[in-house]
């Protein structure tokens with residue numbers, strides 16, 4: 001009969017695990033402010049400078065391991081943690097809502113690791129807003145930063161597998177194959193069918209994937225006073241749309257870019273079921289009786305319109 005591991009290895013050779021060391025909740029005082037170490041923050045800030053200097057260019061960086069899985073917003077989280085100071089006011093949303101699981105957990109994590117940072121749910125009060133899948137309805141002001149969590153940073157990935165070739169295509173501004181993809185949509189469906197991640201040309205050169213925001217939000221990138229930062233943690237890329245920069249969705253001269261219009265069968269714009277707003281992006285769902293209900297996706301905007 002073979003001996004067991006415990007019998008063959010002397011006890012003192014086996015690692016002794018101190019259970020108190022495993023309990024990280026006991027003492028946070030040894031952690032750096034903002035979770036990341038200062039070298040990581042410096043590198044991310046330098047990457048951000050480059051991203052702002054070359055609007056739309058995907059700058060590589062060494063994405064750090066975070067205490068959430070890649071694909072759950074690690075890129076956006078690393079940008080936010082590198083920028084936050086104690087004077088900042090932070091808002092975190094997911095699909096427009098402050099109360100969804102992803103938003104609540106990221107907000108809790110940041111409040112634990114950044115003591116002193118104020119939290120808000122009201123867009124105009126925030127200095128940094130971290131978001132997934134939506135741009136808030138209140139327009140960004142000068143001095144505000146919107147950080148988007150990005151799953152796939154490169155719009156060319158749908159037409160070219162090789163990253164080296166994609167880099168060359170970006171460098172040369174060669175988006176011919178992307179245009180062909182849009183044209184094929186026109187031929188097949190009589191309109192461009194991309195609903196999210198609509199390819200958008202920044203400052204007349206680089207085309208970006210603006211993350212899975214709806215078409216409705218794409219015009220909010222164009223010539224606004226606020227700064228947009230995009231972080232893709234799994235793909236290790238950061239890019240930016242600086243204030244007052246052109247952001248044009250790719251389309252043909254004779255096919256104007258169209259956003260979701262939320263019109264009913266009679267051609268009237270549906271209002272939000274809760275606040276009555278007719279200019280916000282609406283979520284569609286079924287109520288308890290199985291009837292279709294339309295409601296603002298931006299919970300802060302909906303509350304503000306309700307209290308007007």
Ligand SMILES: [Zn+2]
Nearest residue numbers: 272275296302
């Ligand atoms: Zn509403």
